Structures are given as structure tokens and as C-alpha cells.
Amino acid sequence: MKYISTRGQAPELTFEEAMLTGLARDGGLYLPAEIPVMSQEEIAALAGLPYEEIAFSVMWPYVSGSFAKDEFKAIIARAYEGFGHDARAPLKQLNENHFLLELFHGPTLAFKDFAMQLIGQLFQVALKRRGERVTIVGATSGDTGSAAIEAFRGLDAVDVFILFPHGRVSEVQRRQMTTPADSNVHALAVDGDFDDCQAAVKDMFNDFEFRDGVKLAGVNSINFARVLAQVVYYFSAAASLGAPHRKVSFTVPTGNFGDIFAGYIAKCMGLPIDRLVVATNQNDILHRCLSGQGYFKGDTIPSISPSMDIQVSSNFERALYYAYGEDGSAVSQLMDELKNGGFNVSQGAMEALRENFDSGRVSEDETLATIKSALAHSAELVCPHTAVGIKVAEDHRAADVPMITLATAHPAKFPAAVEKASDVHPPLPSRMSDLYERPERVTRIANDLGAIEDHIKRHIAE
Numbered sequence: 061m062k063y064i065s066t067r068g069q070a071p072e073l074t075f076e077e078a079m080l081t082g083l084a085r086d087g088g089l090y091l092p093a094e095i096p097v098m099s100q101e102e103i104a105a106l107a108g109l110p111y112e113e114i115a116f117s118v119m120w121p122y123v124s125g126s127f128a129k130d131e132f133k134a135i136i137a138r139a140y141e142g143f144g145h146d147a148r149a150p151l152k153q154l155n156e157n158h159f160l161l162e163l164f165h166g167p168t169l170a171f172k173d174f175a176m177q178l179i180g181q182l183f184q185v186a187l188k189r190r191g192e193r194v195t196i197v198g199a200t201s202g203d204t205g206s207a208a209i210e211a212f213r214g215l216d217a218v219d220v221f222i223l224f225p226h227g228r229v230s231e232v233q234r235r236q237m238t239t240p241a242d243s244n245v246h247a248l249a250v251d252g253d254f255d256d257c258q259a260a261v262k263d264m265f266n267d268f269e270f271r272d273g274v275k276l277a278g279v280n281s282i283n284f285a286r287v288l289a290q291v292v293y294y295f296s297a298a299a300s301l302g303a304p305h306r307k308v309s310f311t312v313p314t315g316n317f318g319d320i321f322a323g324y325i326a327k328c329m330g331l332p333i334d335r336l337v338v339a340t341n342q343n344d345i346l347h348r349c350l351s352g353q354g355y356f357k358g359d360t361i362p363s364i365s366p367s368m369d370i371q372v373s374s375n376f377e378r379a380l381y382y383a384y385g386e387d388g389s390a391v392s393q394l395m396d397e398l399k400n401g402g403f404n405v406s407q408g409a410m411e412a413l414r415e416n417f418d419s420g421r422v423s424e425d426e427t428l429a430t431i432k433s434a435l436a437h438s439a440e441l442v443c444p445h446t447a448v449g450i451k452v453a454e455d456h457r458a459a460d461v462p463m464i465t466l467a468t469a470h471p472a473k474f475p476a477a478v479e480k481a482s483d484v485h486p487p488l489p490s491r492m493s494d495l496y497e498r499p500e501r502v503t504r505i506a507n508d509l510g511a512i513e514d515h516i517k518r519h520i521a522e
């Protein structure tokens with residue numbers, strides 16, 4: 061499988077190269093040159109299999125040129141062995157025809173562990189074989205950073221630097237990033253918001269001298285390997301509800317559009333998905349765009365679902381690429397317009413987006429009310445991101461199609477909001493109950509590219 065850039069001006073790469081590179085050199089995002097399709101029989105055969113076997117079947121065509129079969133099976137096994145639930149991604153029923161896909165049983169209690177644990181193992185094997193080391197730099201609104209640190213801590217071929225917005229992540233998220241003692245882990249609290257952190261990472265990738273000097277690698281959700289890992293649970297969930305013989309819909313609490321884009325890939329691979337519903341909080345650029353109002357940046361407003369406090373959704377570029385008929389120069393032009401504030405989506409592309417995606421926006425009060433009602437009516441304590449999803453899902457349900465809402469984080473990761481809504485304090489799982497006692501290690505840093513690059517250069521291992 062070859063990988064191509066959404067902007068059409070970067071060299072084609074193998075899976076391994078695209079994974080180690082992250083952002084393409086033309087500023088675009090890598091995608092497989094064509095999406096492999098699974099037959100009805102192949103999809104039907106997934107029902108009831110262990111998660112790891114489904115993962116192998118779904119991902120193998122994408123990685124086969126870069127890894128050997130047994131090697132890849134062992135990588136998958138190591139990636140998910142630390143999860144706190146044998147099903148990895150269990151499905152729970154919320155009410156009639158509405159299900160929750162619990163994606164928070166990994167080591168940092170959010171769905172990002174699914175991709176990050178896999179990518180950690182993939183990097184390890186690939187870098188060992190090449191005899192190389194890399195510097196991983198990522199921006200996080202909270203969950204990506206902790207998942208990345210957990211996945212890469214202690215690996216000798218990698219230094220990991222995570223930029224997070226100072227004061228804008230929850231205490232659990234911060235502690236998960238600042239308490240690992242491994243010397244290859246570097247947490248940076250940036251004086252800015254998430255979009256500033258994300259912009260700094262993008263700028264570092266576009267600073268080729270720095271990028272080559274420190275052998276920069278990215279594991280943000282722009283990395284296609286992460287999207288790929290997330291495709292798997294769409295298959296596992298749909299197969300357990302009767303796919304390919306029955307359609308299902310998904311509602312996805314959305315920020316950077318990575319998780320829901322994985323659902324779109326699953327659909328392109330032949331999974332019978334009816335609707336993919338984007339659920340946003342008050343930072344609703346995607347909802348506005350899918351409602352026909354264009355894609356224009358606003359200010360990021362901090363919310364109780366901070367992992368979705370995003371105004372520019374980097375993976376949306378991938379959806380635009382397909383909506384514009386795989387026209388890299390059209391995407392390139394839109395991204396230039398975005399630098400000046402935003403763009404309108406052409407009528408044809410809008411129609412293509414609407415064929416697959418719906419959207420909804422949830423206020424802070426509605427989020428709290430949904431946490432309360434999910435507990436009262438279904439005995440489920442949910443995190444605020446999941447609550448955003450549940451509310452939008454309820455508004456978009458069709459009578460005859462099961463709706464699956466992605467439960468993206470454990471409630472204990474966001475205890476303040478959960479307790480405010482429900483009067484219940486969500487306890488951490490016992491395997492991480494000493495988190496509040498561990499010492500923290502973090503560097504506060506100005507929102508300044510030069511200062512950040514300088515810090516990284518001075519702190520990578522020789």
C-alpha cells in the first residue's frame with residue numbers, strides 16, 4: 061500500500077514511512093492511495109472474535125508491506141495487553157437501540173490509548189530495525205498527551221515532548237503527563253490554548269532544519285497509523301450488533317475529527333454505516349460547517365469537555381480531500397484560505413459531506429443534564445465528552461437503526477464536571493489510585509516557537 065498527501069505535492073510513502081513522518085512535506089496529511097474493501101463474508105466472520113483478531117483482519121492490508129504477519133500480530137497483542145477489560149472495547153446498552161461503546165479501559169482512561177499503544181509498539185519495532193532514534197512532539201488538549209507518554213515512556217529509541225495548554229487540562233490529565241519518571245518523557249505547559257500548541261507543532265514540522273536536526277516524528281491524530289487503529293472498533297461494535305446484515309449509526313464526540321474520520325474509513329471499507337454524527341460542544345466549527353455556514357475559525361472557549369475545545373480540526377482536511385473528489389490542489393487552496401480565517405465549502409463537496417455526516421452541538425447545561433439523566437435512567441456514569449455524544453445521538457436517532465455512541469473517556473478523568481452534574485464522585489480504577497501522590501515533573505514555557513524548539517534541542521538524549 062502506498063500513502064499519498066491530501067495536498068498532492070509530497071512523495072508517496074510506505075506505511076512505515078508515513079507513520080514515522082506524520083505530517084507530509086507539502087503540509088498535507090497522508091492517506092492510503094486506495095482504501096481496501098472487505099467483503100460481506102469477511103465482515104460477518106468478525107462477529108465474536110477477540111478484539112486482537114479483528115484488529116489484525118482490519119489493519120493488515122494497510123501495513124502488510126512494512127511488517128511481517130507474525131510481527132504485526134505480536135505488536136497488536138502487546139498494544140492491548142495493558143487494558144483493564146478483556147473485551148478491550150465493550151458495548152453497553154443505554155436504552156432501546158442506543159448503545160455505548162466503552163473506549164476508556166486503556167492505561168490512561170481515554171480512547172486515545174487504542175491508537176497510541178499500537179503506535180508505540182509499531183515505532184519500537186520499526187526504529188529498532190532501522191537503528192534510528194526519533195523525537196516525538198505532540199500537542200494535546202489533555203488525552204493525546206497522556207496516552208502518548210504512556211505509550212512511549214521508557215522506549216530507548218524515542219524522546220517524547222508533549223505540549224499542553226497551561227491550566228486548561230484536568231488535574232488527572234495533567235498528572236498522567238507529569239508523573240511518569242522516565243527520562244525520555246518531557247511535559248511542557250505552554251502559555252496558550254490548544255490551538256496554539258497544535259500550531260507550534262505544525263510550525264516545527266514545517267521548519268525543515270529543526271525537523272531534520274532532531275528527527276522529528278509526530279503522533280498527533282494527523283498520523284494515519286492512529287486513524288487506522290481507530291477503524292478497528294467500528295468493525296468490532298458493528299459486527300457485534302449484526303453487521304453486515306444490519307446497518308448501524310455512530311455518534312462521535314468530536315474535536316480534531318480523527319475518531320469520526322476512522323468511522324468514515326470503516327464505511328469506505330464496506331462496513332454498513334448509515335450515519336456518522338459529529339457531536340461538538342460549544343466549540344462548534346464542525347457543526348457550523350456541516351450546517352452550511354462555512355469553515356471559519358472562532359475563539360476557543362474553555363468547556364467542561366476540554367478534549368473537544370478545538371477550533372481547527374486537523375483531520376477534517378482528510379474528509380475535505382474525499383469530498384472534493386481527491387483533488388489535492390483544491391484542498392491546498394482551502395488550507396491557504398484557512399490561514400486567513402476560513403473558507404466556504406463548494407456545493408458539490410457539501411453534498412458529499414452530507415451523504416455521510418450529520419452534526420449537533422451541545423451546550424454546557426445540556427452536557428450536565430445529560431450526565432445526570434444517563435445516571436438516572438441507565439445507571440451509567442459518563443464523562444462530559446460522552447454526554448455530548450449521547451445528547452446529539454438522542455437527537456439523531458432513527459427508529460430502525462441501532463445508534464452507537466462512542467464513550468471516549470472514563471468519568472474519573474473529569475471528576476469535577478461529573479460530580480457537579482450528578483453529585484457522584486467518580487473513583488479512579490484501583491490500578492491508578494495513587495496518581496495524586498506521585499511527584500510531578502513539568503516545564504512551563506512561553507507560547508513561542510523559538511523557545512520551544514530550543515528547549516527540545518537541549519533536552520533530547522544524545
Ligand SMILES: *Cc1c(COP(=O)(O)O)cnc(C)c1O
Nearest residue numbers: 203315316317318319367468469
Ligand atoms: C480526543 C478526544 C475527543 C475528540 O476526538 P477527535 O479524534 O479529536 O475528534 C473526544 N473525547 C475525548 C475524551 C478525547 O480524548
